[in-house]
Amino acid sequence: MRGFGSSLEQISNKLLSAEAAVEVVKPGHRVFVGTASASPFSLVEALERRKPTPPDVELFYFLTTGLGPLWVEQQSAYHHRCFFVGSESRALVQSGQAEYVPISLTQIPYLTANGRIRTDVAFVQVSPPDAHGFVSLGITVAIATSVLRYAKTIVAEVNPFMPRTLGDTFIHVDRIDRFVRVERPLVEYAHQPADKVTERIARYVAEIIEDGATLQVDLGRIPNETLKHLHNRRDLGIHSNVITDPIQDLIEQGVITGRHKTLHPGKIVTSTCLGSHRLYEFLHDNALFEFRPIEYVADPEVVARNYKMASLTQAFAIDLTGAVCADQFHGDGPGISSSLAK
Numbered sequence: 027m028r029g030f031g032s033s034l035e036q037i038s039n040k041l042l043s044a045e046a047a048v049e050v051v052k053p054g055h056r057v058f059v060g061t062a063s064a065s066p067f068s069l070v071e072a073l074e075r076r077k078p079t080p081p082d083v084e085l086f087y088f089l090t091t092g093l094g095p096l097w098v099e100q101q102s103a104y105h106h107r108c109f110f111v112g113s114e115s116r117a118l119v120q121s122g123q124a125e126y127v128p129i130s131l132t133q134i135p136y137l138t139a140n141g142r143i144r145t146d147v148a149f150v151q152v153s154p155p156d157a158h159g160f161v162s163l164g165i166t167v168a169i170a171t172s173v174l175r176y177a178k179t180i181v182a183e184v185n186p187f188m189p190r191t192l193g194d195t196f197i198h199v200d201r202i203d204r205f206v207r208v209e210r211p212l213v214e215y216a217h218q219p220a221d222k223v224t225e226r227i228a229r230y231v232a233e234i235i236e237d238g239a240t241l242q243v244d245l246g247r248i249p250n251e252t253l254k255h256l257h258n259r260r261d262l263g264i265h266s267n268v269i270t271d272p273i274q275d276l277i278e279q280g281v282i283t284g285r286h287k288t289l290h291p292g293k294i295v296t297s298t299c300l301g302s303h304r305l306y307e308f309l310h311d312n313a314l315f316e317f318r319p320i321e322y323v324a325d326p327e328v329v330a331r332n333y334k335m336a337s338l339t340q341a342f343a344i345d346l347t348g349a350v351c352a353d354q355f356h357g358d359g360p361g362i363s364s365s366l367a368k
Contacts, residue, residue: 028186028310030207030336033154037184042071047181047204052079052234055146059087060175061168062300063213066149066183068206069090073149079103086129086143087188088169090114091300109134109169114317132321134207148177148238151208152197153188162194164188165212165306166298167195169317174201183208189310191299193317215270215300228252231338235259238286240332242266244274245300246340253338256281263287264294265332267323269315271301274308290332297323299350 034041039165048069050324051057057073060066070093086107093116106124109131118124136141152161161184165172167359171194174180180197183202199220206274220228224247232255235241240263243249253272256262263284264273273294276282284292297320309315321355322328327334343351 028154030154030186036159036205037157037199037202040199040203040205041207042076042204044068044183045076045205047206048073048076049084050179050181050204051076051147055080055084056083056144057083057085058145058148058150058173059085059090059093060148060150060170061088061090062298062304063091063162064151064166064188064216065090065093066151066181066215067210067213068183068208069149069181071096074103076103090195093338094175097121100275118123130324131169132324134169135319135321138176141183143173145173145177147179148174148175148180149183150183150223151183151185151188152202153190154184154186155199156190160197161199161202162188162190163197164191165300165309167193167317168320169300172321174177179203181206185210185212185256187306188221189213189306191315191317192310192311192313193315194319194322211303212306214302216302217247217250217270221245224248224251229255230360232256235245235262236334237261237334239263239336240265240284240287240336242329242335242339244268244337244339247268248340249338261285263291263332264296265289265323266296267320267331268298268300269294269296269305270299271305274301274305277314286333289328289331295323 084105084107088109102180106118106125107127109127109129111119111126115124117124153164155161180202181200183206185208227248228251231252236255237260243266245268250270250272255281259281261283262281293316294314295316295318341350
C-alpha cells in the first residue's frame with residue numbers, strides 16, 4: 027500500500043466527510059458515478075443514506091463494480107441511467123428503476139459537449155496528488171475524461187490504494203471541488219470459471235491469432251479464456267478498451283511486447299483495467315501502459331492504424347440481418363463478477 031505522505035496538505039482545505047461532501051447534490055441534479063473498480067463506493071453509499079432524499083436526482087454511469095450489494099441490500103433511492111448492463115445494474119434495469127441507453131461510448135464526448143448529457147456533479151475515485159498537484163484517475167479513464175471536462179462540480183475519493191497510471195489520466199486538484207479521504211483496497215474483478223465448452227471455443231480462437239498481432243480483448247469468459255492459450259505466440263500487442271489479469275501473465279511470459287505495433291509501439295493502450303490487486307500494483311507508475319479515453323481507444327480510424335488488428339469479442343446472438351447482440355441476451359450479461367476486498 028502507498029501512503030498519503032504529505033500529499034493531503036495540498037487538499038486539506040477541501041477535505042470533507044462523505045456525508046458532508048454529498049450535500050452538494052441538489053434536487054434535479056444529474057450525478058455521474060465513476061467506472062468499474064474505481065467506482066466511488068463511499069460517496070454513493072453516503073448519497074443513498076442521505077435524509078431527506080433530494081428529489082428527481084439521477085445517477086448515470088457506464089459500468090460499476092462493488093456497488094451491487096449496496097443497491098441490493100437497500101433499494102436505491104434514485105433513478106439510474108446506464109450505458110452498459112452489467113451484473114450490478116441488471117436487476118435495476120429489469121425492475122424499471124434503471125434505464126439502459128444503448129449507445130456507442132465514443133459518442134459520449136459529443137453529447138457532453140453539446141449538453142445532451144448534463145453533469146451537475148461527478149463522483150470519482152483518484153490517487154493521492156503528486157508533488158505538482160495532479161491526481162490520477164488510476165485504473166479507468168473510460169468516459170470520465172469527457173464527463174469531467176464539463177462537470178459543474180467534481181467530488182473525489184482520494185485513495186492510496188489507487189495506482190498512479192500514466193497517459194491521459196491526470197487532473198489537477200484545483201479542478202476538484204471536494205475530497206473525501208478513503209483507505210480501501212480496490213474491488214477485485216474476476217470472470218466466472220470457464221466450462222468445457224468455453225475452453226474448447228477459446229482454444230479454437232487462439233489458434234487463429236498470429237504472431238505480431240495487436241489484440242482488442244472485450245469482457246466475457248471466452249475472450250479472456252482465449253488469452254490463456256496464447257503462451258506460445260510471439261510479439262503480441264494490446265490496443266484494448268479493457269485489460270484483465272491474463273494480460274499481465276502474457277507480459278511476464280514475454281508474449282506481449284508490442285514490438286510490431288504500428289501505433290504506440292511497445293505500449294499497451296487501454297481505457298480501463300479490471301482485475302486483481304496484483305494487476306493493480308503492476309500498473310502503478312508503469313510506463314508500459316498508456317491509458318486513453320474510450321473515444322480514442324475505440325475510434326475506428328485509430329484502431330485501423332494497428333498492424334494485424336484482431337478483436338476478441340463475445341457475442342450472445344446474431345440475427346438474420348447480421349446485427350450482433352454483445353451486451354445482454356434474455357437477461358444474461360457478460361458473465362463477470364466482483365468481490366470487495368476483506
